[in-house]
Amino acid sequence: MEKVKQKDLILYSGLIILGLAAPYLFSAFKVQLTYLCVLIVLAMTWNLQGGEMGYNTFGNILFYGLGMYLTASVQVGMFFPLAEWTESGGEKTFVHTTAQYFQGIGVGLLVSAIIPAIIAGAIGYAILGLRGHYFAICTLGLGIAAGEIAGGIEIIGAGQGFTTPPFPAEIVDTEARGKFFYFLSFALLVGTFVFVKYIYGSRFKLILNAIRDNEDKAEAMGIQTMKYKIVGWMCSAFFCGLAGGIMGGLIGYIDSTDVAFDGREMGVFMVLMAILGGKGTLWGPVIGATLFHFFKEGLWTLILGWQYVALGVLIVVIVVYFPEGLMGWLREKYPEKFGEVIDDKDRKAQVELK
Amino acid sequence: MNKLAKLFVTFISAITLALVSFTSSFAKVEGEYIVLGSAISLTGKYSSNGVHTQNGYNMAVDRINKMGGVEVQGKKYKFEIIYYDDESNPKRAAQLAERLIKQDGVHYMLGPYSSGLTKAIAPVTEKYKIPMVEANGASRSLFTKGYKYLFAVLSPANQYLEVAIDLAVEKNGGKGVKIAQAFEQDAFSQDVRLGILDAAKRTGSEIIIDDKLPKELNDMAATLAKVKAVKPDVLVVSGHTKGALTAIRQISEMKVDVPMLAMTHCDAAKLSKQHGKKSEFALCASQWHKNLSYKDKFFGSGKKYAKDFQKEFGYDPPYQSAESSAALLVFKDAFERANSFDRDAVRDALVDTEMQTFYGNIKFGPGGQNVAKPMILFQVRCKGDDCENRVVAPTKWASDKFYHPIPKWSERS
Numbered sequence: 001m002e003k004v005k006q007k008d009l010i011l012y013s014g015l016i017i018l019g020l021a022a023p024y025l026f027s028a029f030k031v032q033l034t035y036l037c038v039l040i041v042l043a044m045t046w047n048l049q050g051g052e053m054g055y056n057t058f059g060n061i062l063f064y065g066l067g068m069y070l071t072a073s074v075q076v077g078m079f080f081p082l083a084e085w086t087e088s089g090g091e092k093t094f095v096h097t098t099a100q101y102f103q104g105i106g107v108g109l110l111v112s113a114i115i116p117a118i119i120a121g122a123i124g125y126a127i128l129g130l131r132g133h134y135f136a137i138c139t140l141g142l143g144i145a146a147g148e149i150a151g152g153i154e155i156i157g158a159g160q161g162f163t164t165p166p167f168p169a170e171i172v173d174t175e176a177r178g179k180f181f182y183f184l185s186f187a188l189l190v191g192t193f194v195f196v197k198y199i200y201g202s203r204f205k206l207i208l209n210a211i212r213d214n215e216d217k218a219e220a221m222g223i224q225t226m227k228y229k230i231v232g233w234m235c236s237a238f239f240c241g242l243a244g245g246i247m248g249g250l251i252g253y254i255d256s257t258d259v260a261f262d263g264r265e266m267g268v269f270m271v272l273m274a275i276l277g278g279k280g281t282l283w284g285p286v287i288g289a290t291l292f293h294f295f296k297e298g299l300w301t302l303i304l305g306w307q308y309v310a311l312g313v314l315i316v317v318i319v320v321y322f323p324e325g326l327m328g329w330l331r332e333k334y335p336e337k338f339g340e341v342i343d344d345k346d347r348k349a350q351v352e353l354k
Numbered sequence: 355m356n357k358l359a360k361l362f363v364t365f366i367s368a369i370t371l372a373l374v375s376f377t378s379s380f381a382k383v384e385g386e387y388i389v390l391g392s393a394i395s396l397t398g399k400y401s402s403n404g405v406h407t408q409n410g411y412n413m414a415v416d417r418i419n420k421m422g423g424v425e426v427q428g429k430k431y432k433f434e435i436i437y438y439d440d441e442s443n444p445k446r447a448a449q450l451a452e453r454l455i456k457q458d459g460v461h462y463m464l465g466p467y468s469s470g471l472t473k474a475i476a477p478v479t480e481k482y483k484i485p486m487v488e489a490n491g492a493s494r495s496l497f498t499k500g501y502k503y504l505f506a507v508l509s510p511a512n513q514y515l516e517v518a519i520d521l522a523v524e525k526n527g528g529k530g531v532k533i534a535q536a537f538e539q540d541a542f543s544q545d546v547r548l549g550i551l552d553a554a555k556r557t558g559s560e561i562i563i564d565d566k567l568p569k570e571l572n573d574m575a576a577t578l579a580k581v582k583a584v585k586p587d588v589l590v591v592s593g594h595t596k597g598a599l600t601a602i603r604q605i606s607e608m609k610v611d612v613p614m615l616a617m618t619h620c621d622a623a624k625l626s627k628q629h630g631k632k633s634e635f636a637l638c639a640s641q642w643h644k645n646l647s648y649k650d651k652f653f654g655s656g657k658k659y660a661k662d663f664q665k666e667f668g669y670d671p672p673y674q675s676a677e678s679s680a681a682l683l684v685f686k687d688a689f690e691r692a693n694s695f696d697r698d699a700v701r702d703a704l705v706d707t708e709m710q711t712f713y714g715n716i717k718f719g720p721g722g723q724n725v726a727k728p729m730i731l732f733q734v735r736c737k738g739d740d741c742e743n744r745v746v747a748p749t750k751w752a753s754d755k756f757y758h759p760i761p762k763w764s765e766r767s
Contacts, residue, residue, distance in 0.1 A: 028456040031449055151539040152566065159539030159566065160495065161444070161470060166477055174482055251448045252477040255470055256539070257569055259445045300439075307439065308397060 014188070023182045030178035034250055037185035039194045041243045042266065042304030043273035043285035045236040048196070050271060051279030052205060054212030055128070060140030061267035062146050063120060063237040065260035067112035067244030069156055072164040072254060074111050075104030100166040105249055112245035113238050124230040131215070141264070147261030163256040181250045188246060192239045193286075199235075200282050208232055212280075227353055236303050248260040268318045278325025287326055366766040374407075383461075383695050387434040388424060390685070393450040393475065395467045398442025399570050402595050403622050403674050404467045407490055407594050409433055409667050410678025417652050418682060424689050433682065440466055444474035460484070461697055464681055467674070468594070469493030469511065469541040472497070476504050479615030485701045487684050489677040493541045497721030505704050507680045507713070512549030514639035514727050515590055517684060517747055518616035519553035521637075521731070522588045525614075525758045530558035534586035534612070536577040536601075538593030539756040543567075545619060546592045546639075562586055569594050572600055578610050587616045598623040598638075606632040606763075613759030614764040615729075621672040626734050626741035634736045635760040642673035642713050643730055644744050645753055652683060653712040680713035733757060 025031045042064065049057045076085045078081020080094040096104065102273065127138050151159050167177040199205050207228050210218040219225050244260070254260050297313065300307045322329050331338045383389065384412045392411065395404030412435075418424065419432040436458055440447035444628070447466050454460040455478070463479050465472050465488020472491025476499070479486040485503045496504065522531045535550055537543040546566075554561055562584055565577045571593050574668035581589055591601040598619045604613070620626075620638035644660040653659040659679070663671040684707055689695075692703035708717045708726075715726035731747040732758060744754035 031452040033448065099757065151568075159537075159544045160493075160541050162474060163473060163477075163495070167481065177481060192662070201622070228544075245447075251445050251474065253444050253448065253470075253474040255444050255474075255541075258443050258470070259474075262443075262445065265441075265445075269568065 006107075018243050019186050019190070022180050022186075027175065030175075030182050031250070032293070032297055033177075034182045034185045034246075036187040036290065037182070038243045038247055039269065039273060039293055040116065040286050040289040041185075041189055041239055042270040043277070043289040044192055044196050045239045045243075046270040047274045047279055047281075047285045048199070048208070048232055049070050050274055051281070051284070052208040052212060055131075055229070056136045056271070057139045057233075058136060058267055058271070059123075059142040059262060060236055060240050060270060061115035061124075061143040061261055062139075062238035063264045064244035064247075064266060065143075065146055065262070066119065067118045067241030068240070068248035068260045069150065069162070070112040070115055071105065071108035071245030071328050072162055072248050073156060074108035075101070075165055075249075078104050078107060080199055085154060086160070088311045090120075096165045096168060097169050100153065104165065105245075109242055109245045112241040114241075116237040116241035116244075117234045120234045121230055123232045125226075128226060128229045128233065143267055144264035147257040147263070151256035157254070159256070161256070161259075163246055164252050164254060166252070167347050181246060183194055185243075185246050185250075188239070190243050195235070195239070197282060204228070204232075220239060231249060272315065275325055276322070278322075278327025278329070278331075281325070281327040284327040291326070381749070383431065384434075386423075386429075386431055388462070388689065389434050389436060389458075389460055389694075390462050390464050391436045391438075391451075391454035391458060392464040393438045393440040393447045393454070393466045393471070395442040396439040396473070398440075399596070400442040400467050400471075403490070403619075404442070406622055406674040406680045407467045408437065409434075409663075410671070410675035411682060413663060413666060413675070414652075414679035414682035417679075418425065418686055421515075421652060422625055426688050426689055426693055426695065433490045433686075435464065436460060436499070440471060442468070442471070444470050447471040449473040451475040454594045455482050455484055455608050461695070462486075462685065463488075464685075465489055465491055467504070469496065472496060472504075473541055476501055479503055480526070482617065483696060483697055483701075485688075485704055487681045487688075487704065489681040490674060491633055495545070497643070497723040499721075501722055505684070505707070505718050506723050507684060507716055508641050508677050508724055508730050510723050511545035512552065514546045514549060514618055515616050516549045516553040517729060517731055518590070518614070518637055518638055518639065519557060519559060519588065521747060521756060521758075522614050522616075523559065525756075526587065527651060530554075530560060531587035532584075533559055533561045533590060534563035534581050534584070535561060535590040536563070536567050536574055536593075537591075538567045538571060538597055538670045539569055540594075540596070543592040543597070543618075544672075546590075550590055552709050560620070561665045567597065571596055573604070575598055575604055575608065576626065578604055578608050579672050581612060582608065582610050586612060588612070588616060590616045592618045595619050595623040598625055599628065602633045602636065609763040611760075611762045615760060620732075620734065620742060621670070621684055622674050624669065624672075626736075626743060630739055630741055631736050631766075632764075633734045634741060635757055636734045637746070637756075638695070638732055638743065640673045641727075642742075643732055643743065644671070644676075645745055646714065646751050647749065648710055648712050648714050650683065650709075650711045651687070653679065656712050659712050668767045676713045680711045682710070683711045683713075684716055685733070731756075 022033050046060055049055045069126045076082050079100050130138055156162050207223055211225050215225055248254050273289040273292045278284030303310055357420045394408050395401055415433045423430045423432045438450040440450055444536055463484050463486035467490045472488050478500050489503045489507050492508050494510045494512050535549045538666055563580050598617050616637045618639050624634040644656040646656050649655050660671055687709055688700055688703040692699040716724055717726035719725040732743040732745045734741055735744050745751050746754055746756040
């Protein structure tokens with residue numbers, strides 16, 4: 001492990017303290033903060049493919065949705081017959097005890113991390129040979145197909161949707177649920193960040209970059225690109241699945257196309273956030289997601305009915321003025337802050353040449 | 355990194371400040387206003403019905419406020435509603451419910467549009483013990499979850515088209531019929547389907563086509579082609595407004611002959627206006643019709659409500675608007691009987707609700723659903739090019755006889 005610089009240490013500990021204190025400081029905003037954590041996780045994991053590897057995937061929503069259904073199914077299925085829980089009309093209602101609820105969600109989250117990762121491996125093996133638009137379109141199809149398929153499976157509620165187990169009634173504190181999901185998502189965020197930061201300091205990231213910059217050359221240099229592409233995708237799937245599992249429990253109701261395999265919103269948002277912040281950077285997706293979330297929560301309701309128009313304008317502005325995202329823009333403006341050395345003579349020479 | 359770190363710190367502290375200054379929440383009752391909250395679908399696939407719902411709410415708020423408001427402990431209060439757009443998305447709806455309660459300090463909620471969104475919001479209102487009177491979530495599973503703070507002024511979804519099957523069997527001389535059905539993949543339509551399954555079992559009818567339609571549907575030609583081939587006695591379609599519009603459009607294009615066509619959401623889709631004669635003979639389930647003889651002192655009769663609504667918003671009120679208006683009347687009544695703003699007192703008053711509104715009688719069953727009001731069926735009938743919805747069942751309010759079977763397209767002018 002390389003030594004962490006002191007300034008970084010201050011920054012990180014500050015952020016962690018802020019994160020831990022947030023639900024107490026902004027008690028009313030717990031749910032939004034939970035969303036923020038999940039959005040950042042999604043943006044960061046998307047960035048691994050879209051930013052570092054150069055594979056624009058719309059398929060990460062698949063793992064998010066899978067995680068959601070898996071967590072809820074395991075949480076119910078461990079203690080009660082799942083089919084009867086989701087059965088049309090829901091005549092029978094089972095109640096989880098406090099212990100059952102937490103055991104269920106714990107095991108459920110574990111499953112929701114592992115299975116999507118395995119599925120990512122299997123699907124990746126099949127389709128990561130595709131490149132460019134072909135890969136993008138193919139993954140777009142994956143998310144849509146998953147939504148339609150999930151909407152037809154009776155045991156997970158089909159078109160009726162799946163009501164996840166309610167938070168145990170024995171816990172009287174109405175704030176407990178919000179805190180529980182917030183800390184869960186914050187832990188996931190910290191975990192994801194540490195993992196991605198670790199990758200950023202590793203050879204693995206360089207390989208992903210090599211694949212992005214010129215896959216054939218990378219291959220020619222003896223890198224088994226396929227292997228790395230699959231592993232990269234599996235890592236993303238792992239965290240996306242967890243994010244989905246937490247969101248399912250928080251929302252309390254899973255609908256196949258609108259909540260779980262929500263490619264139209266979450267699927268697009270994760271791409272947008274990463275690009276807004278600057279893809280291919282560590283902090284870009286974090287900043288992008290944060291800004292996006294604030295924009296959405298703050299302005300959305302002020303412009304009722306026009307919010308998607310505003311979003312469209314935002315996308316245009318990002319693409320036209322910040323094609324490299326905020327971090328990319330900063331990097332261009334203050335290259336020395338990013339550890340890039342610029343030879344002034346060289347720059348002048350270039351200007352003169354033009 | 356130094357400058358960047360500073361930038362970051364500034365950014366974070368700016369956000370912190372903004373949030374802290376934001377946290378001061380409103381009160382449930384502000385001055386002379388009782389603040390209600392609602393997430394409504396103003397955009398997305400339910401936007402047309404969301405607007406019907408909102409218009410219904412607004413109409414009732416105006417009317418109640420104009421007629422003296424709500425009297426609690428000798429003081430007059432007015433209603434005010436905080437709206438957010440849930441984008442027809444359950445995830446967003448749940449988040450907004452949380453926001454209304456936690457940040458805007460709303461203590462009483464009005465329902466969103468559609469069963470799916472109500473299902474997403476109900477756990478939130480339940481958690482914070484916020485009474486919610488909803489007018490557009492009919493899915494039966496809403497009423498079997500043991501929710502204590504959920505009250506619905508409408509009849510459950512499975513009752514929507516059961517009567518239609520009974521009618522078909524009756525016309526068939528008491529023998530079972532062959533049913534073809536196609537339902538959208540959403541909580542509401544799937545519940546309507548359950549009602550049909552029950553009715554089929556009860557009457558010994560046979561279901562020969564049982565299709566699922568995608569959300570956002572705009573094509574059901576595959577189902578209709580099958581219908582053409584197997585010739586069922588009844589075709590049942592449910593898929594909110596788009597489902598009704600798509601069905602009529604394609605049935606007339608493909609000239610599908612079926613003796614009976616039963617649907618939902620005909621009036622919300624303004625079928626008789628949009629498709630005119632093509633929609634004739636369609637049988638529709640409805641929570642309400644303006645010709646029913648219910649009355650109250652705010653809106654008078656259904657006909658008067660329809661007239662006022664037409665004047666205000668420029669179209670005939672679908673039942674979605676009427677039931678939404680009724681939700682406000684229920685709230686007003688409950689506040690006055692509770693004579694308090696205590697949430698639990700209001701909730702207890704809601705449990706004891708027993709009243710008549712222009713929309714129908716309202717009395718809540720143990721699950722929170724309205725048990726005092728039957729569903730009605732109307733049929734689209736045309737005179738020349740002028741089409742309108744006529745009530746055909748139940749017989750108590752029927753203004754017209756049920757026309758059966760639907761003439762073949764080759765015989766229709």
